Amino acid sequence: MKQEFTRIAVKVGSNVLARRDGTLDVTRMSALVDQIAELHKAGVEIILISSGAVASGRSEIHPQKKLDSVDQRQLFSAVGQAKLINRYYELFREHGIPVGQVLTTKESFGTRRHYLNQKNCMTVMLENGVIPIVNENDTISVSELMFTDNDELSGLIASMMNTQALIILSNIDGIYNGSPTDPQSSVIREIGHSKDLSNYIQTSKSSFGRGGMLTKTNIARKVADEGITVIIANGKRDNILVDLLQHPDETLCTRFVPSSEPVSSVKKWIAHSEGFAKGEIHINDCATKVLNSEKAVSILPVGITRIEGEFERDDIVRIIDNQGNQIGVGKANCDSTQARETIGKHGKKAVVHYDYLYIE
Numbered sequence: 252m253k254q255e256f257t258r259i260a261v262k263v264g265s266n267v268l269a270r271r272d273g274t275l276d277v278t279r280m281s282a283l284v285d286q287i288a289e290l291h292k293a294g295v296e297i298i299l300i301s302s303g304a305v306a307s308g309r310s311e312i313h314p315q316k317k318l319d320s321v322d323q324r325q326l327f328s329a330v331g332q333a334k335l336i337n338r339y340y341e342l343f344r345e346h347g348i349p350v351g352q353v354l355t356t357k358e359s360f361g362t363r364r365h366y367l368n369q370k371n372c373m374t375v376m377l378e379n380g381v382i383p384i385v386n387e388n389d390t391i392s393v394s395e396l397m398f399t400d401n402d403e404l405s406g407l408i409a410s411m412m413n414t415q416a417l418i419i420l421s422n423i424d425g426i427y428n429g430s431p432t433d434p435q436s437s438v439i440r441e442i443g444h445s446k447d448l449s450n451y452i453q454t455s456k457s458s459f460g461r462g463g464m465l466t467k468t469n470i471a472r473k474v475a476d477e478g479i480t481v482i483i484a485n486g487k488r489d490n491i492l493v494d495l496l497q498h499p500d501e502t503l504c505t506r507f508v509p510s511s512e513p514v515s516s517v518k519k520w521i522a523h524s525e526g527f528a529k530g531e532i533h534i535n536d537c538a539t540k541v542l543n544s545e546k547a548v549s550i551l552p553v554g555i556t557r558i559e560g561e562f563e564r565d566d567i568v569r570i571i572d573n574q575g576n577q578i579g580v581g582k583a584n585c586d587s588t589q590a591r592e593t594i595g596k597h598g599k600k601a602v603v604h605y606d607y608l609y610i611e
């Protein structure tokens with residue numbers, strides 16, 4: 252059996268797992284588990300990121316009084332996640348494959364220590380032949396502490412676990428070059444580095460999804476820039492996972508071409524840590540130019556025009572150009588007071604060192 256990848260992350264959207272009425276589509280789940288089991292037995296390490304907790308809880312519990320959206324999400328996910336993982340456990344057991352549950356939150360990616368703890372957990376699972384099944388811990392992550400959706404989470408996991416591919420399974424064959432409902436539009440098969448897709452993406456979402464195609468596209472681009480192949484495909488199509496890996500050329504999907512330049516593990520973490528940024532470092536045009544060149548350069552005080560916000564050494568900061576556009580993210584080498592004291596000065600140590608700087 253010919254296979255390009257030996258470690259992959261697979262994200263399954265709510266719509267793949269839920270029927271129209273919101274109940275769990277056990278037939279679909281079972282078909283996906285069969286495919287994952289086939290790949291696992293062929294030696295592919297798989298991390299499964301599965302949505303569906305809220306959708307499967309909603310059909311189980313019928314609250315007496317009207318609940319607000321936070322209460323609903325907490326209640327449905329608490330019940331639904333138990334149901335979901337139980338199903339997976341039973342289905343994988345039929346193949347003799349052990350699975351483990353990893354529930355996480357956005358905050359768990361905020362510090363390098365937490366990040367490495369999670370990485371270690373999933374590494375030890377894979378080393379012992381256990382398939383990690385990951386979801387956001389919806390019971391405790393509320394509003395600004397939430398991931399945009401599980402597409403964002405799957406990108407973080409793929410990057411953290413150094414997978415060769417991230418396969419995002421939704422209820423659509425890929426990204427269309429127009430409205431998906433327009434018979435004139437077709438699936439874009441391959442997307443290179445600098446292609447702007449914003450004109451194609453509608454804000455519509457499938458009935459149980461959270462982020463829509465726009466977050467999928469943004470995440471896919473970022474992850475592909477880190478050297479990981481990203482594939483968006485239809486999880487409702489029979490045998491889709493096995494076909495994507497074994498017959499990639501004949502299988503309908505959108506594939507984001509990965510960058511060939513390797514990105515260090517620390518830089519990958521920084522790239523996905525933007526949401527935790529404590530401050531902003533504004534830089535002049537000259538500094539922007541050298542940062543965008545091929546050279547490995549740090550951010551020196553001489554190129555800084557302004558510091559916004561208060562941060563400590565090792566906090567995440569955004570890098571902003573003279574036009575106010577964010578051009579990167581980095582880990583501060585000093586606190587904001589020290590950084591302000593050196594603005595514009597020559598011969599001072601870097602405020603963000605190159606090794607801890609991710610330029611977008």
Ligand SMILES: Nc1ncnc2c1ncn2[C@@H]1O[C@H](COP(=O)(O)OP(=O)(O)O)[C@@H](O)[C@H]1O
Nearest residue numbers: 264265421426427451452453456457460463464
């Ligand atoms: N250009 C496009 N190509 C494909 N799908 C699109 C496009 N623009 C918007 N969409 C919508 O994005 C939806 C998939 O995103 P989402 O609802 O978040 O799915 P999931 O639950 O699998 O994460 C599709 O069902 C489709 O309605």
Ligand SMILES: N[C@@H](CCC(=O)OP(=O)(O)O)C(=O)O
Nearest residue numbers: 265302303304305400401461
């Ligand atoms: N953690 C949520 C996932 C929500 C979500 O992001 O859904 P989707 O856009 O379908 O991947 C759940 O399990 O219901």
